[in-house]
Structures are given as C-alpha cells and as structure tokens.
Amino acid sequence: MGLIAALGAPRRKHSEAPAIDADLELVARLRAGDEQAFVQLVSRHHAAMLRLARSFVPSTAVAEEVVQDAWLGVLRGIDGFEGRSSFRTWLLRILVNRATSTGMRERRSVAVGDAGPVVDRARFDASGAWMSPPTHWIEDSDDRMLAQGMTHQIQAALDGLPARQREVVMLRDVDGLSGLEVCEVLDISEANQRVLLHRGRSQLRQALESELGGA
Amino acid sequence: MFWSRDELVCREMVELITDYLEGALSRSQRRRFEAHLAACENCTEYLEQMRATIRLTGHLREEDLTPAMREEFTDLYRRWREEQQE
Numbered sequence: 001m002g003l004i005a006a007l008g009a010p011r012r013k014h015s016e017a018p019a020i021d022a023d024l025e026l027v028a029r030l031r032a033g034d035e036q037a038f039v040q041l042v043s044r045h046h047a048a049m050l051r052l053a054r055s056f057v058p059s060t061a062v063a064e065e066v067v068q069d070a071w072l073g074v075l076r077g078i079d080g081f082e083g084r085s086s087f088r089t090w091l092l093r094i095l096v097n098r099a100t101s102t103g104m105r106e107r108r109s110v111a112v113g114d115a116g117p118v119v120d121r122a123r124f125d126a127s128g129a130w131m132s133p134p135t136h137w138i139e140d141s142d143d144r145m146l147a148q149g150m151t152h153q154i155q156a157a158l159d160g161l162p163a164r165q166r167e168v169v170m171l172r173d174v175d176g177l178s179g180l181e182v183c184e185v186l187d188i189s190e191a192n193q194r195v196l197l198h199r200g201r202s203q204l205r206q207a208l209e210s211e212l213g214g215a
Numbered sequence: 216m217f218w219s220r221d222e223l224v225c226r227e228m229v230e231l232i233t234d235y236l237e238g239a240l241s242r243s244q245r246r247r248f249e250a251h252l253a254a255c256e257n258c259t260e261y262l263e264q265m266r267a268t269i270r271l272t273g274h275l276r277e278e279d280l281t282p283a284m285r286e287e288f289t290d291l292y293r294r295w296r297e298e299q300q301e
Contacts, residue, residue: 033296038288039285068287068291075292076295133260134264138264142271146274150271201265204272208267
C-alpha cells in the first residue's frame, strides 16, 4: 500500500483498507465452512450488487435472480479466488458476467456515449465565458438538502442516465469503488471510465441545478 | 485542442472538471485550471456544485439485509452445501 501510494497510484479512501481486510477475513472463514461468514459477505455487498444488476436487466425480479446466481458462483468459485483483485471487484465481475450472459445486453455493445458538451453551449458567450452561469443551490448543510428529499431527485436523475454512465457513477459515487476497480468490473479503459463518469456526474449536477436553482 | 491558448475559458473548464477531480490533468493543465478557478466565481461555483453532487450521490447507499433476505441467503448456502456433499 505504501509503495503503491509512493508510485502515484490514485488515492484510496482511508476507510477502504479495513473494509478489504474485513472481506478477506470473511472469505477465509467462508472457505472454512462458516455459514455466518457467507451471510455477512452478502450483507456487505448485496445493495451494490442489486443496484448494478438492475442496470443490466429489465426488472428487479430478474436482478434479484442474477444476484443469487452470482452468489452461487461465488460459493462454487471461492477456492479459486486468488486475491489479485479485491474481493469486491472479483464479486462484481462475476455479477456482470452473469448479468450479461442472460443475453439481454452485450457487455461490449454499449457505446461510451455521444461526445457533445456536458453544459449547453448556449450558456456561454462567443468567447467561451459563462453567459448564463450556474445558479446557486448548495446549502451549508448536506443534511438539510437531504432532508428536503434530494435523494429522490438524484435517484431519478441517475435512473435517467444511459446505462454505462449510470453504472460508472453508481460504482464510484454510491458504492465508493476506485476508478481502477470500476475499469476492472465493467471491462472498460481508464479513459472511458473518466469520460463516462464525467458525463454522468455532469448530468446529475445539471438535474439538481434545474430542480433547485431554477435555471 | 484545449491547450493552444494560455488561458482556459469557462466552456473548457466544465469539460476538464472530472479530470481535475480525478487527478488526471498534467501539471501544466492543472496550473491553468487552477489559475482560471482563482479568477472565476462562476467556475468556482460550478466546481462546488460538482463536489456537492458527488457527496449527495453517496447518500443513496442502502441499509442492511432484511431478516427475510438473510434467511433466503442462509438457505442458498445450505442448499449449496448439500449439493457439495452429494
């Protein structure tokens, strides 16, 4: 970890290392036949898996089946998990493989998206300066914004994103994966990951501004 | 295409913001980005809104398994164990 940081790899959240250790400890217990360790692993990762599966298949019911199927794949393959990637990355890759093998979506067929500007060109003057600048909507406290039902607006905006953008934003900003982990899970390049993240986040910001700033 | 002139304009800033937040800009790109930011209230506001959006999106994280789901996955594990022993 120290060496990787020194080499200038992307910064990891402080909370991430203990989380990975906890996963590895549970994996060791699972290998030893501990049923509770399995349920704890499920509990830690279920929400992220269901969210991701839901993006690949047309209904929550199918997504739940895919998640179960992926966990069965984990049980069958746990002895083959070598720890070269994090458990979470390994797990989510199994999930993506299951979700795509349902035949409803080709993993590679999803385009990165159109290359248009993320902010309406009409909001800038001929020199490229803001003509219609971002309207202020941030409040001092996040809690106050959340208390006003903002999560619903963000969820709606997220649901409205193209699938690949939604998946990248969810994995990064909801589930807290690193950019490299997302590349591995979705089998995309770092450059594509950044483009998708950029477009997705920019659209979420715009949705909040439109909703709250009146622009 | 962005680097032909010395100074970045706002229209370019909004396209570079994720690379900036991801630490993916080169040192000279970063310097130009920050120089514009220091002089532009609107782009500063835009950056703050992006940061707030990212933070708020993080609150979509959900709660634990329901007891029913715990049971379901316990069953899944037991069925798998039985399958193993056959």
